[in-house]
Amino acid sequence: MSGEEGNKSELEWPMDRVRQTFIDYFAKKYDHTVWPSSPCVPHDDPTLLFANAGMNQYKPLFLGTCDPNVPMSGLKRAVNSQKCIRAGGKHNDLDDVGKDVYHHTFFEMLGNWSFGDYFKKEAIEMAWKCLTEEFGIDPERLYASYFAGDESSPCDEESRAIWLQFLPENRVLPFGKEDNFWEMGATGPCGPCIEIHYDRIGNRDASKLVNADLPDVIEIWNNVFIQFNREADGSIRPLPARHIDTGMGFERLVSILQGVSSNYDTDIFQPLFVAIQQATGCSESYSGKIGTEDGPLFRDMAYRVIADHIRTLCFAIADGAVPSNDGRGYVLRRVLRRAVRYGRQNLNAKQLGFFSTLVPTVVELYKNSFPELGEKQEMVTAIIAEEEASFSRTLDKGLLKFSDMADKVPKGQPFSGADAHFLYSSMGFPVDLTELMAEERGLALDRKGFEDKMQHEKDLSIKAHEEKLKAGSDGKDMRLVAEQTAYLVNSLHLENTDDSFKYQWDVPLNDCKVKALFIGRGETPDGMGFLDTVSTESGTVGIILDKTAFYAEAGGQIYDTGVIQSENASMTVNAVLAYGQFVLHLGALTHGSFQVGDSLSCQVDYQRRNPIASNHTMTHVLNFALKHVLEDSHANATIDQKGSSVDSSRLRFDFSFPKPLS
Structure with missing residues (x-):
């Protein structure tokens, strides 16, 4: 931007105006459909903990699997601001938040998309005019990067040629696959991308600073050109329909337009800092310091962490996630406990429940764009307050225990993994929180020791479960682990057990074919445990049928018992367990023998089932x-x-x- 543009006040480009200007630009000038943000908690994509990019909800369109009966199937052009969370999983910024002035766990991704419609020339021209004309950003501060090509994918000369219509050659820069080639996975849709970078300082040649991970020259917009399909052999072939997927960091754009050098100095965060100071009673307000300048208490780091984390929790909980002990719920629990610890220890918060009092400020900031926060405000506040109160009951004791442990660490030694495990299991301290506190004391954490302790506890639990199983099975290991189930599929070519008959009552299920007979892991020469025949002398055995009327233990409900029999043999069923697609009936034959291929009858004990x-x-x-x-x-x-x-x-x-x- 020019000097005059660099002095833009927050009133000239407030956050709401920035977002709406972007959406209106594509919707009104280029006929894009304004498509709502998907929830940041994916309810139909098991591969994601959280929505981490604008393109997530459009995967069916890119893959050609979209149901033609849903509204999205008719999209040709779309624009929106997507709620994103990057905490946990492949994309994880949690550990970096607070240490600098540009990482976030929650952020908005502005984006425009084309599904088999316009392509590179139009997309680049739209992006250029959006930045330089609509937002008035100084073109002298902009740089573009393109894919230089490699042994498996060609150079994107087309994008380079288009950019040279807008920028001089020294500001159109080639980079490799890591920066300028996008792939959905090991196989599938892929293509080159261009990135637009902004020099915050200006009046210089910053070409060598592009992609150098410096806060003064930052990537602001990525345009992906989905034009190829990556084959299993590593080669690429053109797609029949080409797509555009773009993403621009909202917080970064706001900082540029408001003339500040940090995302945290914008009107997105400043009201939160005021609310944090009021809630904690901290004597010092936020001043934007980082590193050693932040002093021994790391107050500004604490401000940034708390402001970032309260946004993440508000949006995630409003979209259906709840703090818990596993999956995305545990990620949220870690996020909350990090924030609460910073408030209590670094900002000296006296008020129990200070963190939940910040929810109304988040709601006010986003009420115009994401009204669901206001609709769920009371629920969000209640859940955060409950979690905060629960952690607060052990926080002070945990901090004292940590301090005592840290004081006893010999010079040059790491903080004990066993001690970190104690804080995790007894005090509710996530290991990354302990690692952070150790880092503040100049200590490394023995992560391997922690993981070893976790594995030891897991092994003990598994062993106890195995002993429980063996106690009722002649001491034999009657589990079907991955080795056994793979053998059933690949060697015996078994199909899934049809257990739909478990919903029938009071009638035997006849003509059930024996597909496999199991006498326990390690009980046969090959170790697999499968035989063609079992008898009363076999002790505890397991039977897999093509169909069954027995209910396997699942969802907290205990299994059925009963009898499986033929004309000449019978087995008392003592337990029924499901292993993937197979149902294993465990018990002992009372007389006769069974062979693979026999036709049996299932007789459930319905008096017990009632x-x-x-x-x-x-x-x-x-x-x-x-x-x-x-x-x-x-x-x-x-x-x-x-x-x-x-x-x-x-x-x-x-x-x-x-x-x-x-």
Whole structure:
């Protein structure tokens, strides 16, 4: 930007205006459909913890698998601002947040898309005019990079030629696959991309600083040209339909237009810093310092972490995620506990529950663009408050315990992995939080020691489970592990067990074919444990049938028992377990023998199943009743089922609720 443009006030380009200007530019000038952001918690893509890019929801269009009956199938051009979270999984910025002035776990991705419509020339021209004309950014500060080509993919000469219409040759730069080639996976859609970079300082040749990971020369916009398909042999072939996928960091663009050198100095974060100071009672306001300049208390780092993390939690919880002990829920728990620790220890927050008081500020900041935050505000606040209170009960003790442990670390030695495991298991400290605190004390963490301790605990749990299984199976290992299931599929060519008959009652299921007979891992010369014939002398055996009426243990409900028999043999079924697509019936023959290929009859003990089914039904009734009583009396507070256990004599229903029950 020019000197005059560099002094733009926040009032001239507030965050809401920046976002709306981008969307209107593509919608009104280039006939793009304004498509809503998908939730940042994917409900239909098991490969993702969180939505981490604008293109996630458009995968079916890129892959050609979109249902023709859904509205998205008709899209040709689209524009939006996508809610994204990068914390956990392949894309993880959690550990870097706070240490610099540009990393975030939550961010918005501005994007425009073409699905088999316009391509490189139009996309580059649209991007150039958007930045230089619509936003008035100084073209002298812009640089473009393109794919230089390699042994498997050609140089993107087309993009280079287009860019030379807008920029001089010394600002159109070639880079390799890591920076300028996009692939969806090892095989599938792929293509070169161009990146637009911005020099915050200006009046210089910054070409050598592009992609140097410096805060003064930053990438602001990526345009991916999806034009090839990567084959299994590594070669590429042209796609029948070519697509455009672009993404521009909203927070970075706002910082440029507001004339500041840090995303955290914009009106996206400044109101949050004010709210954080009020909530914690910290004597010093945010000043933007990093590293050693931030002093021994790292106050500004704490401000950045808390401001970033409260946004992440608000959006994730509003979109359906809940802090828990696994998956994305555990990522959120880690995020929350990091923020609370910074507030209590670095900003000396006195108020119990300071973190949840920041929710209204986030809602106010985003009310115009993401109204779902306001609609879920009470629920979001309640869940954060409950998590914060739970962690606060052990936080102070944990901090004292950590300090005591750290003081005893010999000079030159890392913080003990075993001690980190104790803080994790007894105090609820995620290991990355302990690692961060150790780093602040100048200590490394023995990560391997921590992982070894975790594995040891896991091994003990597995061993206990194995001993439990062996106790009822003559001491034999009757589990079907990956080696056995692979053998069933690849060597015996077995198909899935059809267990749909478990929903039938009070009638035997006849003509069930024996597909495999199992006597235990390591019980045969090849170690697999499969035989063609079993008898009363075989002890505990496992039978896999082509179909079954028995219910396998699942979802907290215990398995069926009963009898499997033929005209000349019978087996008492003591347990039924599911291993992937196979149902294994465990028991001992009372007389006769079974052979692979025999036709058997399944006779479930329905008298035993009756109370189990009743108790299973009661868990649903209890869930409904709890929702009716508790949710109706507490607006925006929801019951979250954590688990259940059902057998013939009892039931257990585990749930969480962010409000007192009485």
